[in-house]
Amino acid sequence: MKILHVITGLASGGAERQLQLVLRHLPPEHRCEVATLTNPGTVAAALRADGVTVHDLAMRGNRDLAVLPRLTRLIRSGGYDLVHTHLYRAGLYGRLAARLAGVRPVVATEHSLQPGVIEGRPTSRGVKALYLAAERLGTVTIAVSGQVAGTLGDWGVPPARVHLLPNGIDAARYELPTASRYALRQNLRAALGLPQQAWVVGAVGRLVPGKRFHVLIDALAELRTVAERHPALREPWLLLVGAGPERAALEQHAERLGVGATVLFTGEREDVPDLLAAIDVLAAPSAEETFGLTVLEALAAGLPVRHSACPALDGLGPQAAPEAVRLPSEPAAYAAALRELWSRRSAALPQPPAVRHYDITRIAAELGALYDRLAPPADTAGRRRRAGAGV
DSSP: OEEEEEESOOSSSHHHHHHHHHHHHSOTTOEEEEEESSOOOHHHHHHHHTTOOEEEOOOOSTTOTTHHHHHHHHHHHHTOSEEEEESHHHHHHHHHHHHHHTOOOEEEEEOSEETTEETTEEOOHHHHHHHHHHHTTSSEEEESSHHHHHHHHHHTOOGGGEEEOOOOBOHHHHOOOHHHHHHHHHHHHHHHTOOTTOEEEEEESOOSGGGOTHHHHHHHHHHHHHHHHOTTSOOEEEEEEBOOTTHHHHHHHHHHTTOGGGEEEEESOSOHHHHGGGOSEEEEOOSOOSSOHHHHHHHHTTOOEEESOOTTTTTSOGGGOTTEEEOOSSHHHHHHHHHHHTTSOOOOOOOOHHHHHTBHHHHHHHHHHHHHHHSOGGGHHHHHHHHHTTO
């Protein structure tokens, strides 16, 4: 079976990295290519390094309608059996292009839908109307969490068209022998300019207002005040991994509070699993998430986690991730919680049951089974001939 994944962009975000991970673990009979509407960033390079064909459609903006015939031609000429879209813009253009190209089985994964918000932006009536119109052109919409499935239902998407399939995590990628983890930690800290003996709070995500990373800068300022009175404590630092429009504002905020020298911005990185070895605790102050993949990654890496939203953990019970503690998204709450961890040793914690629950091998196999139900392999040859003929 030949599948085209259509995604809005390929910068290093959660949806983009999840696509890369899924493609690595899909059963081999599913041959995948990727089309990005815009921004063929670091994930595009990583996909190509994995041997995946990536098509850059060079979309110039949200209203660049010329991308539609380009995408339609690609789908028609590529002989794809199924199209799978990711993110809002790709969902709009990808579903319509697939219909125009004669490919009926269309899957869309909804990664970032929250009540009143999609991909971090408020949803107007127009946005919702476009979304629902495009959704009707598809076959199935995958919700990555129960929260997303509920929002789709509230919007009017029939439950029969929604398939709940969570994101997955490659748990083995994060497990390291103690000696290897220590060496990696030392090397990374030296490369990043972090003091070897510092106590490092880490955060991962796009630098946008919804992630509320200013909460961690405020909390760091409180920790620095405590450190001045207790010199035996390790020096607290904050490592922010990600890029986005809020970077300048966050840098200025840190400077105003006098902690700019101990807040390190890495920009966009592809080595997030390795970077987790350089920190002592993962903090995620976003008050609203659709899944919470970064929380799971940190738990897989053996880190304690303090977070404000993680639908992936909701409903699993407290024993599924005892080292993941939920907090209000406020500086005082994070400062207090981080102080409790400050003197803890940095040895890796065992992976909790929640990590095994979201094993990528199982998730990818279930996705492959969904593909087979929608586009049975027995129909593949005929469907490709029809697509190649321009039907």
